[in-house]
Amino acid sequence: MSVSRGTSHGHLAHLQSGDVPFSRPQSPHRELVVGFYGLGAMGYSMARNLTQKLPSALLVSNRSRSKAEQLVKELGETKVKIVDDPANLAREADIFFTNLANDAVVKEAYQGFVAALKDSQNTKNKIFVETSTVYPTLAGELDNLLSSVPHTNLIMAPVFGAPAVAETGQLIVIMAGDYRSKKEVAHLLVPGVGRKVIDLGGNLEKAPTFKLIGNSVILGSLEILAEALTLSEKSGIKPSQTQELIKELLPAPPLIAYGNKMVNDLFDGTKGFAIDGGIKDSTHIRKLAADSNSPMPALDSAHQHLLTARALHEAKRARGEEVFETLDWSSLVAGTRVASGLDGFDSSKHERIAPIPDN
Known part of the structure:
Protein backbone atom coordinates (compact mmCIF):
# COMPACT_ATOMS: atom_id res chain seq x y z
CA MET A 1 0.00 0.00 0.00
CA SER A 2 1.07 3.57 -0.52
CA VAL A 3 1.49 5.70 2.59
CA SER A 4 -0.77 8.27 0.94
CA ARG A 5 -3.79 5.95 0.63
CA GLY A 6 -6.99 7.46 1.91
CA THR A 7 -6.38 10.88 0.37
CA SER A 8 -9.04 11.86 -2.14
CA HIS A 9 -8.04 12.62 -5.72
CA GLY A 10 -9.83 15.93 -5.33
CA HIS A 11 -7.59 16.91 -2.42
CA LEU A 12 -4.48 15.87 -4.30
CA ALA A 13 -5.59 17.96 -7.26
CA HIS A 14 -5.15 21.09 -5.17
CA LEU A 15 -1.45 20.36 -4.65
CA GLN A 16 1.01 22.46 -6.61
CA SER A 17 4.02 20.78 -8.17
CA GLY A 18 6.39 22.36 -5.65
CA ASP A 19 4.34 21.56 -2.56
CA VAL A 20 6.06 18.17 -2.13
CA PRO A 21 9.55 18.30 -3.68
CA PHE A 22 9.92 14.50 -3.81
CA SER A 23 8.67 11.83 -6.19
CA ARG A 24 6.09 9.40 -4.85
CA PRO A 25 7.51 6.50 -2.80
CA GLN A 26 7.03 2.96 -4.04
CA SER A 27 4.36 0.93 -2.29
CA PRO A 28 5.91 -1.11 0.53
CA HIS A 29 5.48 -4.87 0.67
CA ARG A 30 3.54 -4.63 3.92
CA GLU A 31 1.29 -2.16 5.69
CA LEU A 32 3.31 0.47 7.48
CA VAL A 33 2.72 1.03 11.19
CA VAL A 34 2.76 4.72 12.13
CA GLY A 35 3.19 6.10 15.65
CA PHE A 36 2.97 9.54 17.25
CA TYR A 37 4.39 10.64 20.61
CA GLY A 38 3.46 14.01 22.11
CA LEU A 39 -0.15 15.20 21.95
CA GLY A 40 0.31 18.80 23.04
CA ALA A 41 -1.18 21.92 21.47
CA MET A 42 0.45 21.12 18.11
CA GLY A 43 0.88 17.35 18.30
CA TYR A 44 -2.77 16.60 19.00
CA SER A 45 -4.00 18.21 15.79
CA MET A 46 -1.11 16.80 13.76
CA ALA A 47 -1.85 13.28 14.99
CA ARG A 48 -5.58 13.67 14.38
CA ASN A 49 -5.04 14.87 10.81
CA LEU A 50 -2.48 12.15 10.17
CA THR A 51 -5.10 9.46 10.81
CA GLN A 52 -6.90 10.59 7.64
CA LYS A 53 -4.04 9.19 5.56
CA LEU A 54 -3.73 5.81 7.27
CA PRO A 55 -5.61 2.59 6.43
CA SER A 56 -5.02 1.29 9.96
CA ALA A 57 -4.96 2.77 13.46
CA LEU A 58 -2.37 5.38 14.41
CA LEU A 59 -0.44 4.32 17.52
CA VAL A 60 -0.27 7.19 20.01
CA SER A 61 1.45 7.83 23.32
CA ASN A 62 1.53 10.86 25.59
CA ARG A 63 2.77 11.68 29.07
CA SER A 64 -0.81 12.52 30.00
CA ARG A 65 -2.98 9.58 28.98
CA SER A 66 -6.07 11.80 29.04
CA LYS A 67 -5.04 13.49 25.78
CA ALA A 68 -4.68 10.11 24.07
CA GLU A 69 -8.07 9.04 25.43
CA GLN A 70 -9.56 12.28 24.12
CA LEU A 71 -8.24 11.48 20.64
CA VAL A 72 -9.70 7.97 20.77
CA LYS A 73 -13.04 9.38 21.89
CA GLU A 74 -12.99 11.87 19.02
CA LEU A 75 -11.96 9.48 16.23
CA GLY A 76 -12.77 5.97 17.45
CA GLU A 77 -10.70 2.87 18.19
CA THR A 78 -10.40 1.95 14.52
CA LYS A 79 -8.42 5.16 13.93
CA VAL A 80 -6.37 5.46 17.12
CA LYS A 81 -4.73 2.93 19.42
CA ILE A 82 -3.13 3.99 22.71
CA VAL A 83 0.29 2.61 23.61
CA ASP A 84 1.02 3.58 27.22
CA ASP A 85 4.79 3.05 27.07
CA PRO A 86 6.43 5.16 24.34
CA ALA A 87 9.26 2.62 24.25
CA ASN A 88 6.78 0.01 23.01
CA LEU A 89 5.53 2.51 20.46
CA ALA A 90 9.10 2.90 19.18
CA ARG A 91 9.39 -0.89 18.88
CA GLU A 92 6.14 -1.29 16.95
CA ALA A 93 6.13 1.71 14.59
CA ASP A 94 7.80 1.82 11.18
CA ILE A 95 7.44 5.61 11.01
CA PHE A 96 7.46 7.36 14.35
CA PHE A 97 6.64 11.06 14.83
CA THR A 98 7.58 13.05 17.93
CA ASN A 99 6.38 16.52 18.92
CA LEU A 100 7.62 17.52 22.37
CA ALA A 101 8.00 20.57 24.59
CA ASN A 102 11.74 21.23 24.67
CA ASP A 103 15.21 19.93 23.94
CA ALA A 104 15.66 18.14 27.26
CA VAL A 105 12.38 16.23 26.85
CA VAL A 106 13.24 15.32 23.25
CA LYS A 107 16.68 14.00 24.17
CA GLU A 108 15.35 12.01 27.11
CA ALA A 109 12.67 10.46 24.90
CA TYR A 110 15.12 9.41 22.20
CA GLN A 111 17.48 7.90 24.75
CA GLY A 112 14.56 5.76 25.88
CA PHE A 113 13.69 4.79 22.31
CA VAL A 114 17.26 3.72 21.56
CA ALA A 115 17.48 1.64 24.74
CA ALA A 116 14.20 -0.09 23.89
CA LEU A 117 15.26 -0.87 20.33
CA LYS A 118 18.60 -2.25 21.44
CA ASP A 119 16.88 -4.53 23.94
CA SER A 120 14.49 -5.78 21.27
CA GLN A 121 17.31 -6.32 18.75
CA ASN A 122 15.41 -4.35 16.14
CA THR A 123 15.52 -5.69 12.57
CA LYS A 124 12.80 -3.49 11.03
CA ASN A 125 13.55 -0.39 8.98
CA LYS A 126 12.42 2.63 10.97
CA ILE A 127 12.07 6.34 10.32
CA PHE A 128 12.03 8.72 13.29
CA VAL A 129 10.52 12.11 12.49
CA GLU A 130 11.30 14.85 15.00
CA THR A 131 8.92 17.81 14.53
CA SER A 132 9.67 19.89 17.65
CA THR A 133 11.48 23.24 17.68
CA VAL A 134 14.96 22.49 19.06
CA TYR A 135 18.47 23.89 18.92
CA PRO A 136 20.27 22.67 15.76
CA THR A 137 23.04 20.76 17.52
CA LEU A 138 20.47 18.47 19.10
CA ALA A 139 19.82 17.03 15.64
CA GLY A 140 23.37 15.70 15.58
CA GLU A 141 23.01 14.27 19.08
CA LEU A 142 19.82 12.44 18.13
CA ASP A 143 21.44 11.12 14.95
CA ASN A 144 24.39 9.79 16.96
CA LEU A 145 21.99 8.08 19.35
CA LEU A 146 20.04 6.40 16.56
CA SER A 147 23.18 5.41 14.66
CA SER A 148 23.76 2.74 17.30
CA VAL A 149 20.55 1.01 16.18
CA PRO A 150 20.64 -0.72 12.77
CA HIS A 151 18.04 0.11 10.11
CA THR A 152 17.01 3.49 11.52
CA ASN A 153 16.92 6.92 9.91
CA LEU A 154 16.21 10.31 11.46
CA ILE A 155 14.34 13.11 9.73
CA MET A 156 14.25 16.56 11.29
CA ALA A 157 10.90 18.03 10.30
CA PRO A 158 9.92 21.11 12.35
CA VAL A 159 6.70 22.81 11.29
CA PHE A 160 5.56 26.40 10.86
CA GLY A 161 2.12 27.38 12.06
CA ALA A 162 0.18 28.13 15.24
CA PRO A 163 -2.10 25.50 16.83
CA ALA A 164 -5.03 26.87 14.82
CA VAL A 165 -3.06 26.27 11.62
CA ALA A 166 -2.18 22.75 12.76
CA GLU A 167 -5.88 22.11 13.36
CA THR A 168 -6.74 22.96 9.77
CA GLY A 169 -3.85 20.91 8.34
CA GLN A 170 -2.11 23.91 6.76
CA LEU A 171 1.34 23.67 8.35
CA ILE A 172 4.56 24.25 6.42
CA VAL A 173 6.92 21.32 6.99
CA ILE A 174 10.70 21.78 6.89
CA MET A 175 12.71 18.62 6.20
CA ALA A 176 16.34 17.54 6.36
CA GLY A 177 17.86 14.08 6.34
CA ASP A 178 17.90 10.89 4.27
CA TYR A 179 16.24 11.44 0.89
CA ARG A 180 14.23 8.21 0.69
CA SER A 181 12.96 8.67 4.21
CA LYS A 182 11.93 12.26 3.46
CA LYS A 183 10.02 11.00 0.45
CA GLU A 184 7.99 8.56 2.59
CA VAL A 185 7.27 11.12 5.27
CA ALA A 186 6.48 14.04 2.94
CA HIS A 187 3.75 12.17 1.09
CA LEU A 188 2.34 11.00 4.39
CA LEU A 189 2.07 14.56 5.71
CA VAL A 190 0.97 16.55 2.65
CA PRO A 191 -1.86 17.13 2.12
CA GLY A 192 -3.59 16.62 5.43
CA VAL A 193 -1.16 17.60 8.17
CA GLY A 194 0.67 20.22 6.14
CA ARG A 195 0.20 22.15 2.92
CA LYS A 196 3.81 22.33 1.78
CA VAL A 197 7.24 20.78 2.32
CA ILE A 198 10.51 22.71 2.08
CA ASP A 199 13.52 20.42 1.60
CA LEU A 200 16.86 21.56 3.06
CA GLY A 201 18.94 18.59 1.99
CA GLY A 202 20.78 15.96 3.96
CA ASN A 203 22.31 18.02 6.78
CA LEU A 204 19.97 17.40 9.72
CA GLU A 205 20.93 20.64 11.50
CA LYS A 206 19.65 22.78 8.62
CA ALA A 207 15.96 22.11 9.38
CA PRO A 208 15.98 23.29 13.03
CA THR A 209 18.21 26.22 12.00
Whole structure:
Protein backbone atom coordinates (compact mmCIF):
# COMPACT_ATOMS: atom_id res chain seq x y z
CA MET A 1 0.00 0.00 0.00
CA SER A 2 1.07 3.57 -0.52
CA VAL A 3 1.49 5.70 2.59
CA SER A 4 -0.77 8.27 0.94
CA ARG A 5 -3.79 5.95 0.63
CA GLY A 6 -6.99 7.46 1.91
CA THR A 7 -6.38 10.88 0.37
CA SER A 8 -9.04 11.86 -2.14
CA HIS A 9 -8.04 12.62 -5.72
CA GLY A 10 -9.83 15.93 -5.33
CA HIS A 11 -7.59 16.91 -2.42
CA LEU A 12 -4.48 15.87 -4.30
CA ALA A 13 -5.59 17.96 -7.26
CA HIS A 14 -5.15 21.09 -5.17
CA LEU A 15 -1.45 20.36 -4.65
CA GLN A 16 1.01 22.46 -6.61
CA SER A 17 4.02 20.78 -8.17
CA GLY A 18 6.39 22.36 -5.65
CA ASP A 19 4.34 21.56 -2.56
CA VAL A 20 6.06 18.17 -2.13
CA PRO A 21 9.55 18.30 -3.68
CA PHE A 22 9.92 14.50 -3.81
CA SER A 23 8.67 11.83 -6.19
CA ARG A 24 6.09 9.40 -4.85
CA PRO A 25 7.51 6.50 -2.80
CA GLN A 26 7.03 2.96 -4.04
CA SER A 27 4.36 0.93 -2.29
CA PRO A 28 5.91 -1.11 0.53
CA HIS A 29 5.48 -4.87 0.67
CA ARG A 30 3.54 -4.63 3.92
CA GLU A 31 1.29 -2.16 5.69
CA LEU A 32 3.31 0.47 7.48
CA VAL A 33 2.72 1.03 11.19
CA VAL A 34 2.76 4.72 12.13
CA GLY A 35 3.19 6.10 15.65
CA PHE A 36 2.97 9.54 17.25
CA TYR A 37 4.39 10.64 20.61
CA GLY A 38 3.46 14.01 22.11
CA LEU A 39 -0.15 15.20 21.95
CA GLY A 40 0.31 18.80 23.04
CA ALA A 41 -1.18 21.92 21.47
CA MET A 42 0.45 21.12 18.11
CA GLY A 43 0.88 17.35 18.30
CA TYR A 44 -2.77 16.60 19.00
CA SER A 45 -4.00 18.21 15.79
CA MET A 46 -1.11 16.80 13.76
CA ALA A 47 -1.85 13.28 14.99
CA ARG A 48 -5.58 13.67 14.38
CA ASN A 49 -5.04 14.87 10.81
CA LEU A 50 -2.48 12.15 10.17
CA THR A 51 -5.10 9.46 10.81
CA GLN A 52 -6.90 10.59 7.64
CA LYS A 53 -4.04 9.19 5.56
CA LEU A 54 -3.73 5.81 7.27
CA PRO A 55 -5.61 2.59 6.43
CA SER A 56 -5.02 1.29 9.96
CA ALA A 57 -4.96 2.77 13.46
CA LEU A 58 -2.37 5.38 14.41
CA LEU A 59 -0.44 4.32 17.52
CA VAL A 60 -0.27 7.19 20.01
CA SER A 61 1.45 7.83 23.32
CA ASN A 62 1.53 10.86 25.59
CA ARG A 63 2.77 11.68 29.07
CA SER A 64 -0.81 12.52 30.00
CA ARG A 65 -2.98 9.58 28.98
CA SER A 66 -6.07 11.80 29.04
CA LYS A 67 -5.04 13.49 25.78
CA ALA A 68 -4.68 10.11 24.07
CA GLU A 69 -8.07 9.04 25.43
CA GLN A 70 -9.56 12.28 24.12
CA LEU A 71 -8.24 11.48 20.64
CA VAL A 72 -9.70 7.97 20.77
CA LYS A 73 -13.04 9.38 21.89
CA GLU A 74 -12.99 11.87 19.02
CA LEU A 75 -11.96 9.48 16.23
CA GLY A 76 -12.77 5.97 17.45
CA GLU A 77 -10.70 2.87 18.19
CA THR A 78 -10.40 1.95 14.52
CA LYS A 79 -8.42 5.16 13.93
CA VAL A 80 -6.37 5.46 17.12
CA LYS A 81 -4.73 2.93 19.42
CA ILE A 82 -3.13 3.99 22.71
CA VAL A 83 0.29 2.61 23.61
CA ASP A 84 1.02 3.58 27.22
CA ASP A 85 4.79 3.05 27.07
CA PRO A 86 6.43 5.16 24.34
CA ALA A 87 9.26 2.62 24.25
CA ASN A 88 6.78 0.01 23.01
CA LEU A 89 5.53 2.51 20.46
CA ALA A 90 9.10 2.90 19.18
CA ARG A 91 9.39 -0.89 18.88
CA GLU A 92 6.14 -1.29 16.95
CA ALA A 93 6.13 1.71 14.59
CA ASP A 94 7.80 1.82 11.18
CA ILE A 95 7.44 5.61 11.01
CA PHE A 96 7.46 7.36 14.35
CA PHE A 97 6.64 11.06 14.83
CA THR A 98 7.58 13.05 17.93
CA ASN A 99 6.38 16.52 18.92
CA LEU A 100 7.62 17.52 22.37
CA ALA A 101 8.00 20.57 24.59
CA ASN A 102 11.74 21.23 24.67
CA ASP A 103 15.21 19.93 23.94
CA ALA A 104 15.66 18.14 27.26
CA VAL A 105 12.38 16.23 26.85
CA VAL A 106 13.24 15.32 23.25
CA LYS A 107 16.68 14.00 24.17
CA GLU A 108 15.35 12.01 27.11
CA ALA A 109 12.67 10.46 24.90
CA TYR A 110 15.12 9.41 22.20
CA GLN A 111 17.48 7.90 24.75
CA GLY A 112 14.56 5.76 25.88
CA PHE A 113 13.69 4.79 22.31
CA VAL A 114 17.26 3.72 21.56
CA ALA A 115 17.48 1.64 24.74
CA ALA A 116 14.20 -0.09 23.89
CA LEU A 117 15.26 -0.87 20.33
CA LYS A 118 18.60 -2.25 21.44
CA ASP A 119 16.88 -4.53 23.94
CA SER A 120 14.49 -5.78 21.27
CA GLN A 121 17.31 -6.32 18.75
CA ASN A 122 15.41 -4.35 16.14
CA THR A 123 15.52 -5.69 12.57
CA LYS A 124 12.80 -3.49 11.03
CA ASN A 125 13.55 -0.39 8.98
CA LYS A 126 12.42 2.63 10.97
CA ILE A 127 12.07 6.34 10.32
CA PHE A 128 12.03 8.72 13.29
CA VAL A 129 10.52 12.11 12.49
CA GLU A 130 11.30 14.85 15.00
CA THR A 131 8.92 17.81 14.53
CA SER A 132 9.67 19.89 17.65
CA THR A 133 11.48 23.24 17.68
CA VAL A 134 14.96 22.49 19.06
CA TYR A 135 18.47 23.89 18.92
CA PRO A 136 20.27 22.67 15.76
CA THR A 137 23.04 20.76 17.52
CA LEU A 138 20.47 18.47 19.10
CA ALA A 139 19.82 17.03 15.64
CA GLY A 140 23.37 15.70 15.58
CA GLU A 141 23.01 14.27 19.08
CA LEU A 142 19.82 12.44 18.13
CA ASP A 143 21.44 11.12 14.95
CA ASN A 144 24.39 9.79 16.96
CA LEU A 145 21.99 8.08 19.35
CA LEU A 146 20.04 6.40 16.56
CA SER A 147 23.18 5.41 14.66
CA SER A 148 23.76 2.74 17.30
CA VAL A 149 20.55 1.01 16.18
CA PRO A 150 20.64 -0.72 12.77
CA HIS A 151 18.04 0.11 10.11
CA THR A 152 17.01 3.49 11.52
CA ASN A 153 16.92 6.92 9.91
CA LEU A 154 16.21 10.31 11.46
CA ILE A 155 14.34 13.11 9.73
CA MET A 156 14.25 16.56 11.29
CA ALA A 157 10.90 18.03 10.30
CA PRO A 158 9.92 21.11 12.35
CA VAL A 159 6.70 22.81 11.29
CA PHE A 160 5.56 26.40 10.86
CA GLY A 161 2.12 27.38 12.06
CA ALA A 162 0.18 28.13 15.24
CA PRO A 163 -2.10 25.50 16.83
CA ALA A 164 -5.03 26.87 14.82
CA VAL A 165 -3.06 26.27 11.62
CA ALA A 166 -2.18 22.75 12.76
CA GLU A 167 -5.88 22.11 13.36
CA THR A 168 -6.74 22.96 9.77
CA GLY A 169 -3.85 20.91 8.34
CA GLN A 170 -2.11 23.91 6.76
CA LEU A 171 1.34 23.67 8.35
CA ILE A 172 4.56 24.25 6.42
CA VAL A 173 6.92 21.32 6.99
CA ILE A 174 10.70 21.78 6.89
CA MET A 175 12.71 18.62 6.20
CA ALA A 176 16.34 17.54 6.36
CA GLY A 177 17.86 14.08 6.34
CA ASP A 178 17.90 10.89 4.27
CA TYR A 179 16.24 11.44 0.89
CA ARG A 180 14.23 8.21 0.69
CA SER A 181 12.96 8.67 4.21
CA LYS A 182 11.93 12.26 3.46
CA LYS A 183 10.02 11.00 0.45
CA GLU A 184 7.99 8.56 2.59
CA VAL A 185 7.27 11.12 5.27
CA ALA A 186 6.48 14.04 2.94
CA HIS A 187 3.75 12.17 1.09
CA LEU A 188 2.34 11.00 4.39
CA LEU A 189 2.07 14.56 5.71
CA VAL A 190 0.97 16.55 2.65
CA PRO A 191 -1.86 17.13 2.12
CA GLY A 192 -3.59 16.62 5.43
CA VAL A 193 -1.16 17.60 8.17
CA GLY A 194 0.67 20.22 6.14
CA ARG A 195 0.20 22.15 2.92
CA LYS A 196 3.81 22.33 1.78
CA VAL A 197 7.24 20.78 2.32
CA ILE A 198 10.51 22.71 2.08
CA ASP A 199 13.52 20.42 1.60
CA LEU A 200 16.86 21.56 3.06
CA GLY A 201 18.94 18.59 1.99
CA GLY A 202 20.78 15.96 3.96
CA ASN A 203 22.31 18.02 6.78
CA LEU A 204 19.97 17.40 9.72
CA GLU A 205 20.93 20.64 11.50
CA LYS A 206 19.65 22.78 8.62
CA ALA A 207 15.96 22.11 9.38
CA PRO A 208 15.98 23.29 13.03
CA THR A 209 18.21 26.22 12.00
CA PHE A 210 15.69 27.28 9.39
CA LYS A 211 12.86 26.89 11.89
CA LEU A 212 14.60 29.28 14.31
CA ILE A 213 15.21 31.78 11.52
CA GLY A 214 11.53 31.68 10.62
CA ASN A 215 10.48 32.08 14.23
CA SER A 216 12.83 35.06 14.54
CA VAL A 217 10.84 36.78 11.79
CA ILE A 218 7.55 36.09 13.60
CA LEU A 219 8.83 37.08 17.03
CA GLY A 220 10.58 40.18 15.74
CA SER A 221 7.34 41.18 14.02
CA LEU A 222 5.44 40.72 17.29
CA GLU A 223 7.91 43.04 19.01
CA ILE A 224 7.50 45.76 16.38
CA LEU A 225 3.73 45.28 16.48
CA ALA A 226 3.67 45.59 20.28
CA GLU A 227 5.75 48.76 20.18
CA ALA A 228 3.56 50.35 17.50
CA LEU A 229 0.31 49.54 19.31
CA THR A 230 1.68 50.90 22.57
CA LEU A 231 2.88 54.07 20.86
CA SER A 232 -0.60 54.44 19.37
CA GLU A 233 -2.21 54.32 22.76
CA LYS A 234 0.29 56.73 24.30
CA SER A 235 -0.13 59.24 21.47
CA GLY A 236 -3.93 59.24 21.53
CA ILE A 237 -4.72 56.96 18.61
CA LYS A 238 -6.83 53.88 19.23
CA PRO A 239 -4.77 50.68 18.85
CA SER A 240 -7.70 49.21 16.91
CA GLN A 241 -7.20 51.94 14.28
CA THR A 242 -3.51 51.12 14.00
CA GLN A 243 -4.43 47.45 13.68
CA GLU A 244 -6.76 48.33 10.78
CA LEU A 245 -3.87 50.14 9.10
CA ILE A 246 -1.63 47.10 9.57
CA LYS A 247 -4.27 44.95 7.90
CA GLU A 248 -4.13 47.24 4.89
CA LEU A 249 -0.37 47.72 4.71
CA LEU A 250 0.92 44.32 5.90
CA PRO A 251 -1.93 41.81 5.59
CA ALA A 252 0.09 38.85 6.86
CA PRO A 253 -2.02 36.31 8.79
CA PRO A 254 0.31 36.21 11.86
CA LEU A 255 0.34 40.01 12.17
CA ILE A 256 -3.42 40.18 11.87
CA ALA A 257 -4.05 37.34 14.33
CA TYR A 258 -1.53 38.44 16.96
CA GLY A 259 -2.42 42.11 16.55
CA ASN A 260 -6.02 41.22 17.31
CA LYS A 261 -4.89 39.44 20.48
CA MET A 262 -2.86 42.44 21.61
CA VAL A 263 -5.61 44.97 20.89
CA ASN A 264 -8.26 42.90 22.69
CA ASP A 265 -6.11 41.50 25.54
CA LEU A 266 -6.67 37.92 24.32
CA PHE A 267 -3.65 36.37 26.02
CA ASP A 268 -4.91 32.84 26.70
CA GLY A 269 -1.94 30.56 26.05
CA THR A 270 -4.09 27.43 26.01
CA LYS A 271 -5.59 28.71 22.75
CA GLY A 272 -2.36 29.87 21.16
CA PHE A 273 1.41 29.56 21.49
CA ALA A 274 2.27 29.42 25.19
CA ILE A 275 4.78 31.94 26.48
CA ASP A 276 7.15 29.31 27.88
CA GLY A 277 7.56 27.97 24.35
CA GLY A 278 8.15 31.50 23.10
CA ILE A 279 10.87 32.09 25.67
CA LYS A 280 12.46 28.75 24.80
CA ASP A 281 12.47 29.70 21.12
CA SER A 282 13.80 33.22 21.72
CA THR A 283 16.59 31.75 23.86
CA HIS A 284 17.53 29.39 21.02
CA ILE A 285 17.40 32.18 18.43
CA ARG A 286 19.64 34.45 20.49
CA LYS A 287 22.12 31.60 21.02
CA LEU A 288 22.15 30.89 17.29
CA ALA A 289 22.70 34.60 16.63
CA ALA A 290 25.58 34.67 19.12
CA ASP A 291 27.14 31.50 17.70
CA SER A 292 26.88 33.01 14.22
CA ASN A 293 28.13 36.52 15.23
CA SER A 294 24.88 37.93 13.86
CA PRO A 295 23.33 40.55 16.19
CA MET A 296 19.52 40.61 16.42
CA PRO A 297 18.55 43.57 18.64
CA ALA A 298 14.82 43.22 17.93
CA LEU A 299 14.98 39.66 19.26
CA ASP A 300 16.82 40.87 22.36
CA SER A 301 13.96 43.28 23.09
CA ALA A 302 11.33 40.64 22.36
CA HIS A 303 13.04 38.22 24.73
CA GLN A 304 13.11 40.76 27.55
CA HIS A 305 9.45 41.64 27.02
CA LEU A 306 8.48 37.97 27.09
CA LEU A 307 10.27 37.63 30.42
CA THR A 308 8.54 40.77 31.70
CA ALA A 309 5.12 39.42 30.72
CA ARG A 310 5.79 36.10 32.43
CA ALA A 311 7.05 37.82 35.58
CA LEU A 312 3.95 40.00 35.73
CA HIS A 313 1.73 36.98 35.25
CA GLU A 314 3.48 35.01 38.00
CA ALA A 315 3.12 37.98 40.36
CA LYS A 316 -0.60 38.06 39.61
CA ARG A 317 -0.79 34.32 40.20
CA ALA A 318 0.85 34.75 43.62
CA ARG A 319 -1.88 37.25 44.51
CA GLY A 320 -4.62 35.05 43.07
CA GLU A 321 -5.36 37.62 40.36
CA GLU A 322 -4.33 35.80 37.20
CA VAL A 323 -6.87 35.73 34.38
CA PHE A 324 -5.29 32.99 32.28
CA GLU A 325 -3.77 29.63 33.17
CA THR A 326 -0.84 30.45 30.92
CA LEU A 327 -0.05 33.33 28.58
CA ASP A 328 0.15 33.41 24.80
CA TRP A 329 3.44 34.83 23.49
CA SER A 330 1.54 37.83 22.09
CA SER A 331 1.44 38.96 25.74
CA LEU A 332 4.95 40.35 25.21
CA VAL A 333 3.02 43.59 24.59
CA ALA A 334 2.75 43.75 28.39
CA GLY A 335 6.46 44.58 28.42
CA THR A 336 6.10 47.57 26.10
CA ARG A 337 2.96 48.71 27.93
CA VAL A 338 4.51 48.62 31.39
CA ALA A 339 7.62 50.40 30.16
CA SER A 340 5.28 53.15 28.96
CA GLY A 341 3.38 53.41 32.22
CA LEU A 342 0.35 51.38 31.14
CA ASP A 343 -1.24 48.26 32.64
CA GLY A 344 0.36 45.15 31.17
CA PHE A 345 -2.68 42.95 30.55
CA ASP A 346 -5.85 45.03 30.95
CA SER A 347 -6.15 47.86 28.44
CA SER A 348 -9.44 48.94 30.03
CA LYS A 349 -7.37 50.30 32.92
CA HIS A 350 -5.31 52.60 30.73
CA GLU A 351 -5.85 56.26 31.37
CA ARG A 352 -7.64 58.17 28.64
CA ILE A 353 -5.02 60.06 26.71
CA ALA A 354 -5.94 63.30 24.99
CA PRO A 355 -5.52 63.06 21.23
CA ILE A 356 -2.75 64.98 19.56
CA PRO A 357 -4.22 68.44 18.75
CA ASP A 358 -4.72 69.42 15.14
CA ASN A 359 -2.23 71.90 13.76
